[in-house]
Amino acid sequence: MTISSNQNHKTPLYDAHVAQKAKMIPFGGWVMPVSYEGVLAEHKTVRDACGIFDVSHMGEVLVKGPDAAKFLQWLTINDINKLKTGGGQYSALLNDRGGMIDDLIIYRLGDNEFFICINASNRDKDFSWIKQKSAAYDVVVTNESDAWAQIAIQGPRSTDVLATLLTPADAAMMRTLPYTNIAPVTISGKPSLLARTGYTGEFGYEIYVPASVAQNAWMALLEQSSKFGVKPIGLGARDTLRLEACYLLYGNDMNDDVTPLEAGISWATKIDKGDFIGRAALISQKTSGLKRQMVAFKMLEDGIPRHGMKIFHGDTETGVVTSGSVLPTVGGAGGMALVSTTLKEGDDFFVDIRGAKKRAKIVKRPLYAARTK
Amino acid sequence: MEFPKNFKYTKDHEWIEAQGSTGTIGVTAYAVEQLGDIVHIDLPDAGKTYKAGDSFGTIESTKTVSDLYMPVAGKITAVNASLKGAPESLQGDTYKNGWLVKIEMTNPADAAKLLDASAYEAFIKE
Numbered sequence: 395m396t397i398s399s400n401q402n403h404k405t406p407l408y409d410a411h412v413a414q415k416a417k418m419i420p421f422g423g424w425v426m427p428v429s430y431e432g433v434l435a436e437h438k439t440v441r442d443a444c445g446i447f448d449v450s451h452m453g454e455v456l457v458k459g460p461d462a463a464k465f466l467q468w469l470t471i472n473d474i475n476k477l478k479t480g481g482g483q484y485s486a487l488l489n490d491r492g493g494m495i496d497d498l499i500i501y502r503l504g505d506n507e508f509f510i511c512i513n514a515s516n517r518d519k520d521f522s523w524i525k526q527k528s529a530a531y532d533v534v535v536t537n538e539s540d541a542w543a544q545i546a547i548q549g550p551r552s553t554d555v556l557a558t559l560l561t562p563a564d565a566a567m568m569r570t571l572p573y574t575n576i577a578p579v580t581i582s583g584k585p586s587l588l589a590r591t592g593y594t595g596e597f598g599y600e601i602y603v604p605a606s607v608a609q610n611a612w613m614a615l616l617e618q619s620s621k622f623g624v625k626p627i628g629l630g631a632r633d634t635l636r637l638e639a640c641y642l643l644y645g646n647d648m649n650d651d652v653t654p655l656e657a658g659i660s661w662a663t664k665i666d667k668g669d670f671i672g673r674a675a676l677i678s679q680k681t682s683g684l685k686r687q688m689v690a691f692k693m694l695e696d697g698i699p700r701h702g703m704k705i706f707h708g709d710t711e712t713g714v715v716t717s718g719s720v721l722p723t724v725g726g727a728g729g730m731a732l733v734s735t736t737l738k739e740g741d742d743f744f745v746d747i748r749g750a751k752k753r754a755k756i757v758k759r760p761l762y763a764a765r766t767k
Numbered sequence: 768m769e770f771p772k773n774f775k776y777t778k779d780h781e782w783i784e785a786q787g788s789t790g791t792i793g794v795t796a797y798a799v800e801q802l803g804d805i806v807h808i809d810l811p812d813a814g815k816t817y818k819a820g821d822s823f824g825t826i827e828s829t830k831t832v833s834d835l836y837m838p839v840a841g842k843i844t845a846v847n848a849s850l851k852g853a854p855e856s857l858q859g860d861t862y863k864n865g866w867l868v869k870i871e872m873t874n875p876a877d878a879a880k881l882l883d884a885s886a887y888e889a890f891i892k893e
Contacts, residue, residue, distance in 0.1 A: 433828075630830055
């Protein structure tokens with residue numbers, strides 16, 4: 395866990411978590427459930443059946459206006475012109491040095507309207523950055539973070555579980571909604587959004603509902619537990635699930651000093667699309683050659699790697715663990731690391747686990763092949 | 768939650784069962800509940816000597832690593848090998864098969880100075 399704060403906000407589902415006896419912890423300025431019955435059991439629930447996550451701490455920013463597409467093309471790394479109405483894309487905000495301010499998902503709600511989902515701990519930083527950079531464009535930027543609650547429904551039974559919350563027409567639409575796409579739906583009588591996205595490596599959805607109906611929606615989803623095995627899932631399992639799928643976690647795997655090329659998301663970095671903030675730095679980094687790279691690794695010896703542990707090749711320090719854990723579905727322990735580009739897949743290195751050097755091996759990413767499609 | 772009456776306890780949530788000069792050491796049910804899923808336990812080799820309060824190993828859950836502290840001074844005489852491949856077996860059985868190490872106490876009278884079950888229980892309720 396990365397950031398704690400004195401100002402611990404509560405999501406609209408706080409009371410429900412406490413009633414369900416969740417273990418609550420501070421996270422990114424929020425009080426969030428870290429687990430209900432236990433991280434390993436919750437992890438398995440999502441892989442095998444369906445889990446629901448309160449991710450209302452995530453932020454939402456709306457960018458609207460005649461220049462919206464043009465503005466976001468300059469503000470973010472991916473190619474906004476590839477995004478049709480109803481589509482979603484993974485992207486990032488960079489500073490002038492090419493370092494990542496945040497990673498995010500941009501959904502196109504209309505020709506001139508975009509809905510952006512950002513990380514909880516970066517809500518204020520992102521909003522002021524976007525707002526500040528928008529000055530020269532004909533757009534309106536709104537921080538909608540407090541208006542929305544977000545619930546993720548993840549796992550092979552997600553469609554069955556979520557269908558119970560939707561009108562028959564919306565449920566039919568959901569079954570054909572392509573991966574990463576978004577659509578307007580009605581939940582508890584309120585205009586809401588339904589996206590075919592997630593952060594677990596499983597098939598699933600994320601719904602954005604007005605804060606006022608969040609509790610209703612949450613309880614209705616949990617009523618399906620006897621039928622579909624759906625259970626509430628905490629941040630602990632969210633972390634092990636995303637780590638197996640090798641999805642990056644801001645603040646752990648990357649920060650303002652890590653570029654998207656180093657972080658292994660060059661697939662979402664469209665350097666040839668035209669100018670954008672941070673592009674010059676990325677071009678220069680590409681020209682001089684990358685010095686470090688994000689890799690996935692598995693431990694070959696006993697011990698659990700953790701964020702910040704040093705990596706050695708022989709006696710030379712050659713990188714750092716950015717995320718590490720037991721890998722409940724994959725087996726053993728492992729994680730992701732930023733290591734020198736002199737290392738390649740199949741190479742061994744040592745992780746310094748509290749003074750003991752334990753052998754590990756670079757493996758193909760991801761650790762767990764996503765079943766999102 | 769159960770805390771055997773014949774054991775002694777520390778504020779770091781270890782228990783020790785003293786029999787003559789031999790002490791059997793483990794972690795309390797309360798600690799296990801607080802940790803959540805236990806995924807790794809690192810224990811020393813037999814023969815090592817520690818002072819009271821020394822870290823003799825670590826216990827790791829899915830999210831955190833915690834040090835294990837010696838309740839009293841002593842020399843490790845046995846290590847629970849069954850936990851090595853199955854650290855999760857500690858859960859629900861921390862007082863019997865979940866013991867961590869056995870020690871030869873430097874001063875067998877030391878254990879008597881630790882918290883008794885009711886004092887420990889009062890401590891965790893604070």
